[in-house]
Amino acid sequence: MRAESGRVRYWRRHIEKLGHDCAALDIACPSESALRRDIERLLGQTPDCIVKISVIRGGGGRGYAAQPGSRSLRIVASFPASAERHDWFHNGVRIRWCRTALAIQPRLAGIKHLNRLENVLARSEWDDPDIAEGLMLDTEGHVIEGTFTNLFVLDAAGLTTPDLNNCGVAGVQRDRMFEMAARLGIRCRIEQLSMERVLASAQVLLVNSVIGLWWVSNCEGRRWGRNEMLDAITRGLDDLGD
Amino acid sequence: MRAESGRVRYWRRHIEKLGHDCAALDIACPSESALRRDIERLLGQTPDCIVKISVIRGGGGRGYAAQPGSRSLRIVASFPASAERHDWFHNGVRIRWCRTALAIQPRLAGIKHLNRLENVLARSEWDDPDIAEGLMLDTEGHVIEGTFTNLFVLDAAGLTTPDLNNCGVAGVQRDRMFEMAARLGIRCRIEQLSMERVLASAQVLLVNSVIGLWWVSNCEGRRWGRNEMLDAITRGLDDLGD
Numbered sequence A, B: 001m002r003a004e005s006g007r008v009r010y011w012r013r014h015i016e017k018l019g020h021d022c023a024a025l026d027i028a029c030p031s032e033s034a035l036r037r038d039i040e041r042l043l044g045q046t047p048d049c050i051v052k053i054s055v056i057r058g059g060g061g062r063g064y065a066a067q068p069g070s071r072s073l074r075i076v077a078s079f080p081a082s083a084e085r086h087d088w089f090h091n092g093v094r095i096r097w098c099r100t101a102l103a104i105q106p107r108l109a110g111i112k113h114l115n116r117l118e119n120v121l122a123r124s125e126w127d128d129p130d131i132a133e134g135l136m137l138d139t140e141g142h143v144i145e146g147t148f149t150n151l152f153v154l155d156a157a158g159l160t161t162p163d164l165n166n167c168g169v170a171g172v173q174r175d176r177m178f179e180m181a182a183r184l185g186i187r188c189r190i191e192q193l194s195m196e197r198v199l200a201s202a203q204v205l206l207v208n209s210v211i212g213l214w215w216v217s218n219c220e221g222r223r224w225g226r227n228e229m230l231d232a233i234t235r236g237l238d239d240l241g242d
Helices: A011-024 A032-045 A086-091 A117-123 A172-184 A195-200 A230-239 B011-024 B032-045 B086-091 B117-123 B172-184 B195-200 B230-240
Strands: A002-004 A049-056 A073-080 A093-097 A131-137 A143-146 A150-155 A158-162 A188-191 A203-208 A212-219 B002-004 B049-056 B073-080 B093-097 B131-137 B143-146 B150-155 B158-162 B188-191 B203-208 B212-219
Touching: A011 A049, A011 A172, A032 A049, A032 A073, A086 A212, A093 A203, A117 A131, A131 A212, A143 A150, A143 A158, A143 A195, A150 A172, A150 A195, A158 A172, A172 A188, A172 A203, A172 A230, A212 A230, B011 B049, B011 B172, B032 B049, B032 B073, B086 B212, B093 B203, B117 B131, B131 B212, B143 B150, B143 B158, B143 B195, B150 B172, B150 B195, B158 B172, B172 B188, B172 B203, B172 B230, B212 B230
Parallel strands: A093 A131, A093 A212, A158 A188, B093 B131, B093 B212, B158 B188
Antiparallel strands: A002 A049, A049 A073, A131 A143, A150 A158, A150 A203, A203 A212, B002 B049, B049 B073, B131 B143, B150 B158, B150 B203, B203 B212
16 A cells, blocks of 8 residues: 555555455454554654555464464555656556466455465566566466556557456456546446457556556557546546545 | 474475475575474474475565565474374275365466465365365366365276366375385376266375375265275385385
8 A cells, every 4th residue: 555644545445455355265354443553653654655464364383274263463564665667657667478377266366365476476577677567367368467456458449457257456446447437437348358459459557556557658569659548547546536 | 294203204205396396486495404404403302293394485575576686584393293183094084075166277286385375265164173174176177186185086997196287286195106006006097087086986095295195984975985905005105115
């Protein structure tokens, strides 16, 4: 989560997603008041930072069975507000395709759990600091997401974002994109997306609640200019508030 | 790993599997001498126990990218030699089917990595202490493994164990079963297995390097007696040594 001037952006959405995802894994979610207390202490030191909440089922021991009556643990940590390079927001980002595929697992799809080995392997496929993100396909070849961002494509028909019923993380900023589109009267569909469809689009957008929104200027040689709709979309997201 | 009288069973096999699986994830494997040193210290205290080695990529920080130059961390821990109930070995075990499916992910198949959320969810489907294990299918309906064991079926044609090219963990005891079968002249095949095939078999066997070998006496009402081949198989595994 991004904190600015001592305030966590999109707090209500984040806490709802945390509660939803804990419930999906049958992990007791820490109380909002306990989390707020932890975060206030951190933001007292560094009002502008990235805050990360992890919830661990707890119990320890050997084997996969839950320990009866064990309480979940929370880890609330702050990280320096990353120098997301300013020119990436303005000039667009270079991205690439990842070879590591996402497995089809409807039981875990959408959830921000900590089993992210696929994303870790995908991110290890490049070390060129000028490449901002890699796009991941599922094992059936549908485009799903970036390693740490959700993806939208923009074309004459409006916005389209991949169906995440089989895999991927449904992030908070993705929901904000839906609301922004509804407010501005931009059609926004959830569909299976092919690589060809992504490359044929008028603009590729990457979003998450830390970076906000990036537009893609180059994907392995396919180049895009800055689409004229981009200013309206960026302003629409800002106007939504938290 | 099971340690008996200050000695880790199947050490050579475990250290080879650890090296193989670390390489598959591009994690630096700790040296054998460092691991031996850690384990000898533990076994000096408790010569009969379960030893668990975890290797963490290390580096920390936020995001999925590896920190250049970071060293892996090893965690070597001992647990009480579990009271695997003696009657389970002799009288057979009750098992059930799990609803949580294993995703098809060839990139990670066979590897004992730490992203075991599917197994954790499957194990949470029952809390009856008389049920020893649950069998897991992949998302296409093939029988793959137990939540913490590999599976073999025995019938007139010999032994058959599931193909683990798409998912599942290929354990050390599974390899020992192959060698035992070759020595005894029992045909042993690797194939896709259906639920029907498992239920129609003359005996279902569950193996791992901690429990050794269990035979299944009851799976949701389907009952089996102790197969006459079982003594030969058990003796064959013992005779293999480590």
